[in-house]
Amino acid sequence: MFSTGNPDKQISNLSESEIIECIRAWLGPSNPGYPQGIGDDCAVLISEAEGKQIITTDAVTYGKHFDNQIASEAAGAKLIKRNLSDIAAMGGVPESAVLALLAGPDLSIDWLKGFFKGIRSECETYGIQLVGGDLSSLENGNFSAVLTLIGRATSPSLRKYAGERDFICVTGHLGGSRLGKHHNFKPRIQEGQWLAKREECTAMMDLTDGLSKDLKAIMPENCCALLDLDRIPISLDAHTLSRTTGSSSVELAFTDGEDYELLFCIASEVEFQKFKESWEEYFPQVPVSCIGRFQESSQAGRIIDTRTNESIPWTEGFEHFK
């Protein structure tokens, strides 16, 4: 539980300097030395890497992105990995991050320690330096953390580069993430870097709000998407969930959020089977599927089932505020 009724174990028991000292210790080498790290009004960013600088920001909030069912380490790791998934979608290499913590005075010090353990572990795995941040207070029982992650990308595959007849591909399996994958996933950093370097790959994004919604964000203007529902890689968890939710597993694969897979396009002249063979040399453990293609259409913006030639009924992805 992230908050505690025991006053001795609440962060309100520590001064801010003491909290920052704890965080410094918990982060270890993931917080670099002065002037890059914690300790001044701004952190100084030092980078020798090549490429364009890219930036993303993403939050985790108690009750929305995690709950008492998952360990604090997993919540901290999820915050880093959510942002990494955005860096992956640009084919980027992560470098530096800043963290804003918003929490009630009843936040448990032990829980926060675990949260930073998860952060540190991911920072070490992916070579991220956590260079600074901010602490501010909310009412008791609340916790949000916002990470801003900066990286480099030599040839970012932007969403709008998708071509009018491109094939539509996805990594991994979709749907059912609420059974565990929403926090228990590996961001597709290497896959994203590999894809961004391939000429065949025109555009890319990560799947966070569900295929139905995210596909619309990468769809070229004046196009619809023609999908073969038999080729949607449905996760086992989506099948499991479909038995209790009353939704079909393929619907869940379209509408569940937090897949943290890559949605990408390859040029229409590419033979997918050949592309897949190259992929499998590098990523034999990670499935890749071609699920359809774009096409210029008077039905622009729609997602169409090629078997029926009609719109797929569940075309609304996850809406944060609805």
Place this chain on the structure above:
Amino acid sequence: MFSTGNPDKQISNLSESEIIECIRAWLGPSNPGYPQGIGDDCAVLISEAEGKQIITTDAVTYGKHFDNQIASEAAGAKLIKRNLSDIAAMGGVPESAVLALLAGPDLSIDWLKGFFKGIRSECETYGIQLVGGDLSSLENGNFSAVLTLIGRATSPSLRKYAGERDFICVTGHLGGSRLGKHHNFKPRIQEGQWLAKREECTAMMDLTDGLSKDLKAIMPENCCALLDLDRIPISLDAHTLSRTTGSSSVELAFTDGEDYELLFCIASEVEFQKFKESWEEYFPQVPVSCIGRFQESSQAGRIIDTRTNESIPWTEGFEHFK
């Protein structure tokens, strides 16, 4: 009021894409064109400026940093200016920002429009490009916004550069910010840039948590601070507040937060009067005061009244979690 009971006027009434379209329109030219601006998994940062890159992150939360007494424009402006104050303390030039919004579904669209009006106005004044962000939901009645601001500084005056016998100086007047200055202030960007270029200025930070607490953050190890209480520039608002709070105005000047002034050090061999004359040529409207000096001491870390040679009693600044 930032939340509304009228469902037609709540952001829950808009899809996320619609909210993002509104934000794009509200920001106007402060949101740059693709691929730098809103619209991809990451924003691409483009900078031709010289100097080291610096980064800071800071939040505003309803009920903590603003309330229903202040207009939404002022709340949005405050978010930018809080971060600018950190950039100022490094002598930096602001460049790009990303914004994470966390809000309940009952957030008023009109209020949010005003909030972005305030953001845009400050972005235009200071040449900031708002390049991306994130939306996520909280329970009804909650609102936080976290801004991460990136800039450049050619010669950042870091806190730890303060020397053992340096003079301690502050800009402006201190205390009483809760009567209005907490949002109605101008970040000391030009002053910070000027100071960072002056050889006399060794170290600098901004005053956000109160002089008592912030002075300790810039104090060299093995030193105490010797202050002349008669030289503390006490604001009129601190005098006003002292009449109703039971605290003396000088105590309020030490302990109130959110002054958003600069606290800086000048080398011990400098004649303050001469320094002040140079300052006044550039910033005739902005008072500058030398309030004391550091000294090596067995009482390291303490803030001492030179008249009594004893610690100043109110030495604890604002603690966010207490």
